[in-house]
Amino acid sequence: MLRPWKLEIHLDHYSEKAIYLQIADAIIAQIQSGRLKSGTALPGSRTLAAELNLNRNTIVEALNVLLNEEWLVSKERKGTFVADTLPVFSLTRKSGFTLVSNEAPKSIFEVNFDDGHPDSKIAPITELARAYRQIFNRKGKWQMMGYTSELGDIEFRRAIVHMLNHQRGMQVNEQEICITRGSQMAMYLTAQCLLENGDYIMIENPGYQPAWNAFELAGAKLLPVRVDKEGLIIEDMTAHLKSGKRIKALYTTPHRQYPTTVTLSLQRRLELIRLSNQYGFTIIEDDYDNEFHFGYRPLLPLVSFPELENYVYIGTMSKVVAPALRIGYLISSDIALISKVGSLRKIIDVQGDAIMEQAVLQLINDGTIKRHLKKATHYYRNKRDFTDSLLKKYFTDRADYDIPDGGLAFWVVPGKEVNWMDISEKLQRKGVKIITPDSYSYGKPVNGIRLSYGSLSEAQLETGIKVLADLLFKN
Structure with a gap:
């Protein structure tokens, strides 16, 4: 032509x-x-x-x-x-x-520093489409067209449980898990079934605001706990627990704290478990990006400790397969809580997507997920290293950050106080979008920014980081 x-x-x-x-x-x-x-x-x-x-x-x-x-x-x-x-x-x-x-x-931006999305271009879409086709070609496929359990397809639940027990040191069974449409649905169901009006819940500050919204919608009041280089600060928790308030739960992201990416130290993990057992509050553990780890074996979840008595564990498969496929899950040894979750789930969403669960189950069983994770981990490790080289190039001696051993984002703290709203407006005029710190701060915004790299190309990363550095350090 x-x-x-x-x-x-x-x-x-x-x-x-x-x-x-x-x-x-x-x-x-x-x-x-x-x-x-x-x-x-x-x-x-x-x-x-x-x-x-x-x-x-x-x-x-x-x-x-x-x-x-x-x-x-x-x-x-x-x-x-x-x-x-x-x-x-x-x-x-x-x-x-x-x-x-x-x-x-x-709103169309050349560079969008999201909160840590994976790159959908490397998702195993071809394999997933093939799995769907094979499912519809099976004999007895009509049996999958009816209603199934509100907790999710039983075989899919068993596969997730096997993965968690084998890879994350957990000791759970298929009766203790509910499959949800993404981790945010799991958060909502947990909040509605665990919390009551007037309860208090401790939260990390800075932290994940969508989870806070779910807790407040259930009638709970938030108690912020500060975060440092070793994770949430135990002294803040102890002060809350001794205040006499009716504290029902703690929400935490101990593996890679959101947004700072720090890992909760072993000493604090043990103390947290002791306090949970002593005061009877439930630990809601959000393990939102466990899969992508670049160093040695990642620390096991809090719920892998057999002495922990009260917990809800929330995870997702959406980052592993594709963000558009909403697959989350919540786990608790409290069978009464799981039953309440199932009953509420049945009211708002009779069941999950049984066909999708079967398709993803096939990818688990034939090794596609395992191969994809190996490939994706290598891909994201290279992206992390490239992002680190850009930060060294444009941010040297003017900001503090640690190289994360996993996940899809850096936490960067400039050496001076920054008006992030002003910076955000100027960035948008240059085609760059960031999540401002007020979006993950309780009270006064922290002076740090979460720079994601998972979904951005190398060219986009260099453009975005250079423009950001020019605005932050032009004086």
Whole structure:
């Protein structure tokens, strides 16, 4: 196919406008001028990237803007073309055109430092699709089309339990687990079935705010516990426990604390278990990214200690398979609690996705998950090391951070106090998005930032970290 359009895009790398927006606006200008006519084919993203000497992801973001705003249309197996019916435009975007629309503008960022998402591009999608097809080709497949247990497919529960007992030193059975649609559903069910109005729950500060929201929705009040280099501070917990308040639980992320990534020390783990048994509060352990570990064998969960009496353990398979597939689970030796969880689950969601559970079970049984984890761990270790090299390059002697031995994020603390809201606004104008510290702080925001690397390319990481460093340390 002939592609007669010749590139005439001039980029200003010193402009506050993100590069992908400059590209989008340049193409819009040429469409508006009549130089690019309806039906004209555009070069492919790889060709554009090569000619402009840019990362292909930047070109893809620019094309996505134009597709979303309907300046372009994509035709399967043919390419991208100027739309036949063009949108109405006005001169409101700086140095270019934008749509006149009553809808809120869509947020599109060249770099998005999320809270630690995996890279969906390496997910075993082909294998999962094959597993689905094989399930529907089985004899007796009609049996899977009816209702199953509200706690999840029994064979899938057994497989998860076997994995946890074998790999994480736990001693649980299939009657002590409920499969959920992601870990947040597990958090909600736990909060509703464990907590009552007027109960108190201790939380890590900084910590995971979506979990706090679930606890408060159940009527509980939050008691913050500070975090240092060894994890949550036991003295803060002891002070709360001696206050006379009706403390029902502690929510903790001991393996890699969210957001700081620190691991709870063994001494504090033992003291935490002792306090839980002494005061009778339940430890809600959120083991949100246990799978990706780059060093020696990771520390075992708190619930692997047989002396721990009261616990709920929450985990997820979504990061292992794909974020879009919501697979979480909660475990407790309190069978009465599991029964309450099952009853509530049945009210809001009669059962889980039995077909998906069967498909993932097949990937577990045929070794796909094990192979994928090995590949993904190597992939993320290389990304971590690359991110570390960027931090050394742009943040040297101006911020404090430790190299995490697993997970998908760094915790970075600048050497000076930072107005993170101001920095966030300036970053967004440059096409970079961060999660501001107020999103994981109870009370006064901490002066640190969680920089994720799992879902970003190397080019995006360098762009984002460089722009962030320029804003943080320009004085």
